[in-house]
Amino acid sequence: MSAPATAPGAAPGARPGRAEGRAWGVRDLTVRYGRRTAVEHVTVETAPGTVTAVVGGDGAGKTTVLRALVGAVRPAGGTVTAPDRRRLGYVSAGPGVYPDLTVDGNLAFVAGAYGLTGAAARERAAELLARTGLTGARGRLAGQLSGGMRRKLALACALLHEPDLLALDEPTTGVDPVSRAELWGLLTRAAAAGAAVLLSTTYLDEAERTAFVVVLDGGGQLAAGPPDEVVARMPGAIVEAAERPAWAGDHAWRRGRAWRAWVPDGVVPAGAARVPPRLDDAVVVAALRRDGAAGAGAGAAGDGNGAGGGR
Amino acid sequence: MWAIAMKELRQIRRDHRLLGLMVAMPLLMLVVFGYAASFDVTSIKTLAVGPGAEQVAGRLPDTFDLVGTRADGGRDAAVDALRRGEAAVAVVAGAQGAPPQLLLDGSQLFAARSALQSIGQAATAGGAGSAPVVAPEVLFNPGLETSTIMVPGLMGIVLVFVGVLMTSLGVVRERQAGTLEQLAVMPFRPRQVIAGKILPYLGIAVFDMTVIVLVGLTLFDVPFRGSVLTFALAAALFLLVTLGLGVLISTVSENQGQAVMLALMTLLPQVLLSGLLFPIEAMAAGVRWIAYLLPLSYFIQIARGVLIRGTPLDALWLPIGMLAALGVAVFGLSVLRFRRDLAPTGRPSRPRGTRHGSAAEATP
Numbered sequence: 001m002s003a004p005a006t007a008p009g010a011a012p013g014a015r016p017g018r019a020e021g022r023a024w025g026v027r028d029l030t031v032r033y034g035r036r037t038a039v040e041h042v043t044v045e046t047a048p049g050t051v052t053a054v055v056g057g058d059g060a061g062k063t064t065v066l067r068a069l070v071g072a073v074r075p076a077g078g079t080v081t082a083p084d085r086r087r088l089g090y091v092s093a094g095p096g097v098y099p100d101l102t103v104d105g106n107l108a109f110v111a112g113a114y115g116l117t118g119a120a121a122r123e124r125a126a127e128l129l130a131r132t133g134l135t136g137a138r139g140r141l142a143g144q145l146s147g148g149m150r151r152k153l154a155l156a157c158a159l160l161h162e163p164d165l166l167a168l169d170e171p172t173t174g175v176d177p178v179s180r181a182e183l184w185g186l187l188t189r190a191a192a193a194g195a196a197v198l199l200s201t202t203y204l205d206e207a208e209r210t211a212f213v214v215v216l217d218g219g220g221q222l223a224a225g226p227p228d229e230v231v232a233r234m235p236g237a238i239v240e241a242a243e244r245p246a247w248a249g250d251h252a253w254r255r256g257r258a259w260r261a262w263v264p265d266g267v268v269p270a271g272a273a274r275v276p277p278r279l280d281d282a283v284v285v286a287a288l289r290r291d292g293a294a295g296a297g298a299g300a301a302g303d304g305n306g307a308g309g310g311r
Numbered sequence: 312m313w314a315i316a317m318k319e320l321r322q323i324r325r326d327h328r329l330l331g332l333m334v335a336m337p338l339l340m341l342v343v344f345g346y347a348a349s350f351d352v353t354s355i356k357t358l359a360v361g362p363g364a365e366q367v368a369g370r371l372p373d374t375f376d377l378v379g380t381r382a383d384g385g386r387d388a389a390v391d392a393l394r395r396g397e398a399a400v401a402v403v404a405g406a407q408g409a410p411p412q413l414l415l416d417g418s419q420l421f422a423a424r425s426a427l428q429s430i431g432q433a434a435t436a437g438g439a440g441s442a443p444v445v446a447p448e449v450l451f452n453p454g455l456e457t458s459t460i461m462v463p464g465l466m467g468i469v470l471v472f473v474g475v476l477m478t479s480l481g482v483v484r485e486r487q488a489g490t491l492e493q494l495a496v497m498p499f500r501p502r503q504v505i506a507g508k509i510l511p512y513l514g515i516a517v518f519d520m521t522v523i524v525l526v527g528l529t530l531f532d533v534p535f536r537g538s539v540l541t542f543a544l545a546a547a548l549f550l551l552v553t554l555g556l557g558v559l560i561s562t563v564s565e566n567q568g569q570a571v572m573l574a575l576m577t578l579l580p581q582v583l584l585s586g587l588l589f590p591i592e593a594m595a596a597g598v599r600w601i602a603y604l605l606p607l608s609y610f611i612q613i614a615r616g617v618l619i620r621g622t623p624l625d626a627l628w629l630p631i632g633m634l635a636a637l638g639v640a641v642f643g644l645s646v647l648r649f650r651r652d653l654a655p656t657g658r659p660s661r662p663r664g665t666r667h668g669s670a671a672e673a674t675p
Contacts, residue, residue, distance in 0.1 A: 094490065
């Protein structure tokens with residue numbers, strides 16, 4: 001896997017005190033839960049000023065990669081390179097905040113955990129609350145916040161101590177579009193300030209915004225690279241049709257009301273409309289190529305819908 | 312209705328541990344408590360003191376288990392021995408011809424009652440000759456008041472309740488809420504997390520203890536004859552064990568239901584086997600050994616000794632030592648268990664590397 005690229009728009013110059021240029025991540029990672037292999041030979045890295053996305057459907061192994069990175073699970077193989085825990089910010093797939101503490105209470109706990117005190121800590125908390133639109137909810141219990149507000153609070157908590165590495169497990173899942181945009185604003189700002197960001201998502205449109213994407217499926221690595229390159233490396237062509245093309249066999253999947261089909265040799269049948277491939281097409285094709293068309297067609301189509309079709 | 316019942320049944324069946332506890336616990340308790348539930352002390356620890364000690368000792372009824380004779384002592388030595396908990400009964404046999412005196416430790420309520428009953432029966436059955444004693448005197452708790460011996464024990468029960476039951480829910484709540492993982496990646500060492508978790512409960516327990524002691528002294532006229540410092544030391548050690556037990560239960564439980572069941576499994580034996588309700592010496596031998604493993608047994612021994620009899624610290628080294636040993640064992644285990652939750656990658660518990668991003672690499 002090549003080194004992660006710097007996110008377009010992100011400030012390449014890291015803030016003083018950051019681990020400049022250091023790549024964090026997992027290499028050749030294998031994690032087993034008992035007899036079940038959750039991920040195998042997966043490499044995911046990110047660097048300061050970079051947003052890297054781990055994408056995949058349910059059970060792909062995204063959470064396991066992040067848990068291994070932050071030290072919450074012991075790898076069975078591979079190498080984990082992570083900063084000191086004091087320089088790590090993590091939002092788990094769970095609530096990420098204490099529901100029976102107020103917004104202020106959650107931030108105060110995190111500030112205490114990372115040794116942040118005094119006016120600087122209060123200013124930093126106030127700044128994050130303002131950016132997340134939670135200033136008016138400071139006295140509310142986290143458990144009473146909406147899902148989007150809770151995720152924003154979790155991200156604010158993870159950002160409070162200005163970590164070198166931000167590991168975010170599906171930070172936008174179940175969040176409304178406006179809140180998603182705000183969350184993305186927060187994390188790209190963190191990357192611009194020099195943080196390395198590694199997030200998992202099921203949304204391929206989000207992955208397209210990142211500098212580097214690693215596609216997982218069933219615990220294995222399907223593809224990796226800058227989103228444009230992943231798409232460009234896809235062999236063959238994609239066609240779109242109103243009905244399922246009979247010639248496509250298992251190489252067809254639904255997107256919205258239309259059908260998309262992969263033509264492995266790139267020779268588009270007469271009458272079919274060739275369309276420019278997108279990241280979700282490349283992901284489905286990667287799955288088809290890995291598993292073999294006959295067995296993987298249905299599953300890959302399912303993955304395509306799960307990862308990108310729902311957008 | 313059936314759909315809900317079936318769903319509940321399936322959910323219960325999934326939780327093997329809880330199901331096991333629900334089935335095994337009542338059976339275990341029935342057997343154990345069946346052998347424990349007895350007020351009849353058939354072996355009363357007795358000390359014979361004074362010039363005629365040997366002579367009187369031979370004439371004591373069978374229920375009196377002679378643990379020693381001291382020919383050179385008098386009444387003071389006998390009282391001191393009872394204060395130190397060396398026996399439940401002391402027979403002071405003076406010069407030849409003088410009637411021996413029976414001193415009873417009123418803080419050992421059931422032993423004292425059995426002794427009185429035994430002496431009474433012996434007097435009725437065999438006349439004055441077979442019963443060597445006149446005018447039995449009950450010390451420390453002259454009225455043989457139940458409340459006097461119950462209140463020090465109840466102090467322990469309240470501490471067990473706060474320490475074990477409340478604390479046991481602490482970590483489980485984090486696990487169920489999904490915040491334990493968040494906590495695990497923060498820059499805390501496992502022992503810092505444990506200390507942080509139990510500190511509030513420790514504060515509550517200390518407050519509870521103070522209130523109970525004050526209420527016991529004022530409302531129930533329980534005496535406080537011993538050293539406050541000795542009592543505080545014992546209470547601190549006892550709290551260490553109970554809080555550690557709470558954390559240990561928390562780390563082995565997957566949900567709050569399991570934690571509560573396990574906490575009850577430690578609570579009930581302590582209520583019934585610690586000597587609070589039934590005298591330990593009246594229990595069957597196997598059950599008595601369970602009682603010797605329970606921290607409350609030792610705390611009650613100390614609390615009754617210090618409060619009611621004024622037992623000095625040097626006479627309490629065994630129960631205090633046992634509490635300390637149990638505390639170290641239970642806390643050690645809970646730290647080890649907790650470490651699995653909080654540092655599963657084997658990363659050093661102390662965060663290492665410089666602030667500017669040295670790597671912590673885990674290469675299995």
